[in-house]
Amino acid sequence: MSLMGFLDRIADVSTFDKAIEPARKAVQAVLKPGVLKDALHGTWLGHPLHPVLVQVPVGSWTSAGLLDAVPPLRPAATVLIATGVAVSVPAAMSGAADWSEQEIGVQRLGALHALSNVAALGLYVGSLVARAKGRGTLGRVLSYTGLGIATGSAAIGGHMSYAQSSGASHAATAARALTSDWIDLGPLDDLPEGRPAMRTGDGSGVSVPLAAVRRGARVDVFVGSCSHLAGPLYEGSVEEVRGHACLVCPWHDSAFDLDNGEPRRGPAANPQEKLEVRMEAGRVMARLPARHQ
Numbered sequence: 240m241s242l243m244g245f246l247d248r249i250a251d252v253s254t255f256d257k258a259i260e261p262a263r264k265a266v267q268a269v270l271k272p273g274v275l276k277d278a279l280h281g282t283w284l285g286h287p288l289h290p291v292l293v294q295v296p297v298g299s300w301t302s303a304g305l306l307d308a309v310p311p312l313r314p315a316a317t318v319l320i321a322t323g324v325a326v327s328v329p330a331a332m333s334g335a336a337d338w339s340e341q342e343i344g345v346q347r348l349g350a351l352h353a354l355s356n357v358a359a360l361g362l363y364v365g366s367l368v369a370r371a372k373g374r375g376t377l378g379r380v381l382s383y384t385g386l387g388i389a390t391g392s393a394a395i396g397g398h399m400s401y402a403q404s405s406g407a408s409h410a411a412t413a414a415r416a417l418t419s420d421w422i423d424l425g426p427l428d429d430l431p432e433g434r435p436a437m438r439t440g441d442g443s444g445v446s447v448p449l450a451a452v453r454r455g456a457r458v459d460v461f462v463g464s465c466s467h468l469a470g471p472l473y474e475g476s477v478e479e480v481r482g483h484a485c486l487v488c489p490w491h492d493s494a495f496d497l498d499n500g501e502p503r504r505g506p507a508a509n510p511q512e513k514l515e516v517r518m519e520a521g522r523v524m525a526r527l528p529a530r531h532q
């Protein structure tokens with residue numbers, strides 16, 4: 240069985256769901272919707288924060304493993320291990336914030352990913368203690384064991400991103416199915432004022448749902464699948480969020496700026512794909528931005 244197949248099997252195992260749900264609720268109780276949680280999601284960055292932060296512990300601990308192999312460089316390895324331990328705390332918080340808003344298959348693998356990381360972190364903390372007490376050999380055994388577990392955990396995290404699309408923009412995926420031609424969305428007067436309406440765009444053999452928002456003579460058109468988990472934005476609402484007029488997703492309340500699609504409230508960290516719009520004889524025409532053509 241391939242590694243992918245093995246991890247997919249784990250994502251199908253429901254045995255531990257009774258433990259996962261309370262854990263998810265506990266994370267949501269500690270990290271309530273608001274500025275801190277959005278900061279951990281990476282909403283301010285327009286990109287998930289977790290994969291950015293994890294570069295530090297992964298890079299530091301891998302480098303420490305190399306330096307530990309060269310006796311004169313071992314003090315530097317200790318500094319790198321301590322750096323990785325320090326940054327793993329905000330990295331874990333951002334991962335937990337994302338995990339609490341994911342579907343169950345991602346949560347199952349995410350729970351295994353988190354437990355592995357806690358084990359690795361414990362081993363690295365133990366390694367620092369051992370090194371501080373002059374027990375260098377034990378310190379290196381603990382840190383190399385931690386590196387092995389952290390590497391396995393990183394593989395799980397990679398599967399969550401690349402195979403389960405956790406953190407990926409679902410709107411960008413939907414946008415790729417659209418034709419690059421101008422799409423006729425019908426008369427301006429048929430669009431309701433101040434709330435999203437569903438329109439469909441031509442894809443390569445499929446209809447792609449779009450969300451069109453009319454405000455007076457202005458129309459903003461977005462790919463209809465939310466960048467977070469593909470929720471139906473055309474069933475959402477228009478709200479003022481943090482000083483910006485936003486299209487709000489009905490599934491998890493992410494808010495996207497009507498002007499540019501930037502996320503103004505999480506859990507979405509990726510922007511929402513926005514189409515170019517022009518009017519033609521009272522009809523709304525929309526087209527995919529050039530970056531997808």
Ligand code: FES
Pocket residue numbers: 465466467468469470488489490491492493505506507
């Ligand atoms: S699908 Fe989660 S906020 Fe839209």
